Amino acid sequence: MADFNKVLTPGDYQKGELNVVIEIPTGSNHKIEWDREHACFMLDRVEPMAFAKPCNYGFIPQTLDEDGDELDVLMITDQPLTTGIWMKAKILGVMKFVDGGEVDDKIICVPADDRNNGDAYQSLKDLPAQTLKQIEFHFNHYKDLKEAGTTEVKAFEDVESAKKVIAASIERYLDIHPELTAKNAVKDTADKIKEAIKEL
DSSP, X not given: OOOHHHHOOOOOGGGTEEEEEEEEOTXXXXXXXEETTXXXXXXXEEOOGGGXXXXXXXXXXXXXXXXXXXXXXXXXXXXXXXXXXXXXXXXXXXXXXXXXXXXXXXXXXXXXXXXXXXXXXXXXXXXXXXXXXXXXXXXXXXXXXXXXXOEEEEEEEOHHHHHHHHHXXXXXXXXXXXXXXXXXXXXXXXXXXXXXXXXX
């Protein structure tokens, strides 16, 4: 299996696009997590079926959230996605979230190319209100049987707020992987040269 943090970048988040790796399919009560040390997926625990995930759950490669893990993504699709796939995603917003006193924000996304609904979702306002209510309820209560009151959804915020969360998470990752800063700079320069050549 590929080490996603080595073969994928976060994507062009400033243009509203991300690379996302799926860990948990919609409807699963299996808490599957990416294990950075071994570069593979692991089953961390089995949750009660009452708290099966209301949407697909994944992460953005080459990011670190304030809790020390990759920045999480809630991926909205009509059908469950498969653990281990990666995809290009469109940013809709961010769910500001606290888990056990730690910031654990979740970026809300949809597939970048969804021809089934004609790319109808462009912002959080386009999602059904019930979808956000179910997500909010799930994350406010999914640890209640273990220790009630340890999680709290603070707010749902827009794309610009999401981009700030993503930028901070990329910066944290680059702080511990400075070699990527130079590598990315070279790639950015090469991409600009390619674009300039196309325009000639």
